[in-house]
Amino acid sequence: MQKKVWQWTGLNEVTSTTAERGQPGTGEAEIRIVSIGICGTDLHIMSGHAGFGVPPLPLGHELAGVVERIGPGVDGWQPGDRVCIDPLIGCGVCRECLAGSKHRCAQSGEIGLHYPGGWQEYLVAPAANLYRLPDAVSFEEATQAETLHCCLGGIDKLDIRLGCHAAVIGDGPTGLYYVQLLKAAGASKVTLFGMRDGRLELGRRLGADVTVNLRSPDAAAAEPEAAETQDIAIDAAGNEASLKLCIDLLKRGGQLLLFGLPGHPILADIQAVVLKELTLSGSTNAPQVWPRVLELMASGSVQVKPLLSQRYPFEELDLAIAFARNEPDEAVKIIVSHS
Ligand SMILES: [Zn+2]
Ligand SMILES: [Zn+2]
Known part of the structure; x- marks a missing residue:
């Protein structure tokens, strides 16, 4: 046959x-x-x-x-x-x-x-x-x-408290799933960072409270204000800029989930990770x-x-x-x- x-x-x-x-x-x-x-x-x-x-x-x-x-x-x-x-x-x-x-x-x-x-x-x-x-x-x-299932495995590695603030970097399918999972897990404010207006609009329909197009001029202006505002950041993009943004956004004691694959070694501000006492987790299957x-x-x-x-x-x-x-x-x- x-x-x-x-x-x-x-x-x-x-x-x-x-x-x-x-x-x-x-x-x-x-x-x-x-x-x-x-x-x-x-x-x-x-x-x-x-x-x-x-x-x-x-x-x-x-x-x-x-x-x-x-x-x-x-x-x-x-x-x-x-x-x-x-x-x-x-x-x-x-x-x-x-x-x-x-x-x-x-x-x-x-x-x-x-x-x-x-x-x-x-x-x-x-x-x-x-x-x-x-x-x-x-x-x-x-x-x-x-x-x-890959995204849920990542969520399971985080200590998500009701009412926390979380950021997702990356507007691909995994970023859009993470938005929904964070809301289902009790995050009160989820901010989705991406580069495509259509995806960000979809992110809002799926529960994102705030969306930021990183290509817009307003995004760069708003960044200093957004620093140290998040309990949780999920890097669903996996590049040097997205990792830096995650580290900047996190409050002291925050949790960073590394999910997107850079494909090659990238630089990270480890001093900030140490001084802010961040918890880093990697996750796959x-x-x-x-x-x-x-x-x-x-x-x-x-x-x-x-x-x-x-x-x-x-x-x-x-x-x-x-x-x-x-x-x-x-x-x-x-x-x-x-x-
Ligand atoms: Zn796949
Ligand atoms: Zn085996």
């Missing part, structure tokens, strides 16, 4: 092909992929700058679909079950894996980053990586559980939070739909990638779905 596949085949290149459908082995399930989120990481890998992934490879790590077949030894799943997929796979036997922190496993890798991903009709994955979708969560929305992500989506505490900006059929995945690359301001989150 053949399946349709899109592969990353070389520098910024995707190619459509077919491949033999895999057989789910012990502990595995075959998923019929329904929706795929296009992520900045996909573009990063395709540009050859990510330092991992070897073409030809189907990418795609933001995935939702339906259980098609189950392998031996799989309990609790039936063909037809609606699922999303945690793409992270650990060795399963090391200390970190056994402690529930498979993202810290020295052998870990991700579906769609290191292993074949969901740019195909069917994908065989470990059944342990599946999460059941609540009825209220659509396949399109469920693709975002992966992004949201968080395998233990997946069930709560689905709760947040199903209950409406976090809204995903307003971020879904373009939709493409699977047959036009190449066009979706091209749009994401050429129209970064327009493309908040592109979803590719099978008809």
Whole structure:
């Protein structure tokens, strides 16, 4: 049995092909992929700058679909079950894996980053990586559980008190999710800093109390006033300027969550970090939070739909990638779905 596949085949290149459908082995399930989120990481890998992934490879790590077949030894799943997929796979036997922190496993890798991903009709994955979708969560929305779980893992590392003030730097999807999570966690005033008016407007719709366009002349004038006003700052941009802004904005004793990836070493005012007694946390994946992500989506505490900006059929995945690359301001989150 053949399946349709899109592969990353070389520098910024995707190619459509077919491949033999895999057989789910012990502990595995075959998923019929329904929706795929296009992520900045996909573009990063395709540009050859990510330092991992070897073409030809189907990418795609933001995935939702339906259980098609189950392998031996799989309990609790039936063909037809609606699922999303945690793409992270650990060795399963090391200390970190056994402690529930498979993202810290020295052998870990991700579906769609290191292993074949969901740019195909069917994908065989470990059944342990599946999460059941609540009825209220659509396949399109469920693709975002992966992004949201990373953000929620970061939120869990902060001590967020009701009524606190928090700043988010970065108006990409993760910044927009962080705004919502901070509000849900009880922050009374969330300020979103970004560079695109459309995204900032969306941020206000999603709960940001104040937005600042860092490209506007007013922003630079307002900065001294904003210094030392925030209990929490989240760097969802990951560059030297965003890190500096976070450190400036934080009150003494404040908490800084480092989330965006600079991609190379950057300078930071460590003296200010020490003298202000800031707490710094880094955060990536968080395998233990997946069930709560689905709760947040199903209950409406976090809204995903307003971020879904373009939709493409699977047959036009190449066009979706091209749009994401050429129209970064327009493309908040592109979803590719099978008809
Ligand atoms: Zn992603
Ligand atoms: Zn391990």
